[in-house]
Amino acid sequence: MKQQSRFGRFTSKSAYAFAAWGLLAVLLIVCAVRAPYLFTASGIGGLLVSAVPLVLVVMGITVTALVGSGVDLSAGPLMIFVNVTLVKVLFDQQIGSPVAVIAWALGIGVLIQIIQAIVITVARIEPVIVTLSAFLALSGINLVILAQPGGQAPRWLAEWGSGRSILAPMTIVLITAILGWWAFTRTQLFTNLRLVGSNQRTAFVSGVPVTMIRVVAHGISGLLIGAGGLAYTGQIASGNPTQGGTYTLAAITALVLGGISLAGGRGGVLGSIPGAIAVTLISFTLTTFSLGSLASFVVQLSYGLILVAALLISVIIPSLWRKRQEVKAS
């Protein structure tokens, strides 16, 4: 067998991410025409900062998709649960120290995801049903905690979120998350997680502790979604109980755009992060057209159409690529 070059191996292993990067490139070209100010330091910074909550949530559901739990519907409401509890419960209790707030946000994310993982693995209920239940329950609880948008975030967090420069605290959070992910992919845990996702039975008979790996994967997902809730709170500096469903849909769109296999085992944040940024850019791009009151409908419509188009392309391009490789090989 011919040894592939480093670059060749990288491109063939990352073929799944073509659609997301391609879409991102197209959107950036459109923006370059419609809104050149995006290509200033603060423009890019603003885009990244506004994408951070979604990016973190998408990273979270990437982990659960990789381990074979499919799409996590509960991610959006879970992020919002962190948001409303931070501005309502913690703020009302005068708890505002960074340590307590961060511990709460990450801890509650991990806890709720681990509870779901235990229901999935021990009671063996279909993941989609479990996460749907969590979606519904959390959406309801969020409205009980905070009936309408309002409340106040701790001042330090609001300041964190208000930065729009390219080195704002939020972009640093983003860079930290990406570096953390990179380190995570180099661990044996990540290898095990992918192996469980791609063939749970093989992993089980080979002695991989499948249940534990799945629970840990959901825990890591909770950590990232909790961080997403924190970033979201900083960004809007208040609470908004109504955005859970929107975030779930946007996150799943980004996940699928990013080429992550919903059957598990394949893909990574190399696809889902550009996917998340592309999803953010779609709505940004559309605001450059004056759509007036139609805007929100058009955004949803474009999500749907772009998703289908991107998927068609992501099916066609890798197969063309493979054919080319075969032709080369023979």
Next chain:
Amino acid sequence: MVNEDLNLDSAPRAMVAENHETAVSIQDVKKSFGETQALRGASFSARAGEIHAIVGENGSGKSTLAKIMSGIVLPDEGSVDIHGHHVSSPAEALKTGVATVFQEVLVAEGASISDNVFIGSQGVWRSRMSRSEQHRRATDVLEHLMGHSVDASALVETLSLADRQWVTIARALVRSPRVVIFDESTAALDLSGAARLYAQMERLRSEGVCVVIVTHRIAELTTFADSATVLRDGIDVGILRGSEITESRLIELMTGVKERSGLAPQSRRLSKGATADIVLQAAGLVATQGARPSDFVLHSGEIVGFAGLDGQGQAEFLQTLTGVRQAINGEVTAVARTGAAHPISNLAEAITANVSYISGDRRKEGIFPNLSIFENFGMPLYRHHRRAGVIDRTAISARFDAMSKTLKLRAGAPSNPITSLSGGNQQKVLIGRELAQDPQVVALNDPARGVDISTKRELYAQLEHLALEGAGIIYLSTEIDELIGLCDRVAVFRDGALLGWVTGDNITSDRVLAGMFGHLEADFDVEKALVEQQ
């Protein structure tokens, strides 16, 4: 019948090194899966530094025994002791030093070859070996096993099936195991590959590892197994050691000496034999890639058996004959009673020509599990029994009653789900479904898998009845016993092609097995032994 065989255990054991400790000890293990009893009190023990084979026909429980040793299946009763440990999960098996290569080629698609070799053995959090080291070792081990170089960082699905099997073998070997179980591991390998695997087994033995091989290919183990435990119907019926391991002794134990006459009671039909009318014929048929072309003729009133080792192409051949599978080359023609010839190249043509195919894999290819017994039976009849476009349930109901009477169906209300029936009764419904369409040719692909003996006999009687009425029947079975007494002729398959025929009184376990297995004995003249055309 069992008692007679038991004293074989007291035969001299001088052939085996005495000072090796017992590695595996299993006592009176029982295990049921639903209604099927896979193991009914089997015992097994093997020592370190020996190659110990577990032999038995399909369904004798040998794979279940291997799974119990690997911690994948937990026994209902009985004790399992491996090097003093009680193994109750694959992770524990791993710790105890048990490595298993399964019959199914279990790889994690989407992961690299190297990850697939080291899956499970590297701990949960931190790997015991750096990735580059893993990569290097995987490349080394696989090159040695496969006989050609390989890029261990490539995805595992870029490999051929045989090479994926080598990946699972390498997975067992890199664990430095104390007990290695090979469950039918040569199935996906060619002859030279099998030879390389035997060399590995002998190396392991010399290192004091207990090597357990599970197989029904008996010829391959007469040469190098130190001991062989024979299983029949979920019970161990004897242990052979050293030079006692011969094909004839193994076959005797596997099939049971007293049962040589086969499962089907001697038929009244056989003397009448087949008629001269051809109902189905194939010319130059190639069903599997790379097989020799084969000719085949089925007469009216004839029951033909298909035999062969698993994966020798008999099932594919049967499916091609019945239009279920596309032929690679050659033609199949059904001849109607009127003399008209119908070519068969797909399922629709087979249905018009009244050629039925009944699968033994009920769950996958037979039943509609969420529908009722009645609906499962009536499905293909809806086309025929219609009044002004509305399904005539009364007519179908009458046919259902007739079917359940002739097939002695043991079922509750017809509206109960089909899954409420036992496997044998589900099979009856499926057979009834085909028979209700008045087939001219009935091809059965191992229909009696997991069916109890009395139901089997009812099935045989039904097939004979059908043959007497002029249908041609092809019966593929993985148990040779089934074919004896039932079939007029048995076609033996090897390497995807029809190798030869065994006819009439010559249909005995020994002869059919000889045809299936003989290829590993150098001086065995297969063609001469088998070509006994009528």
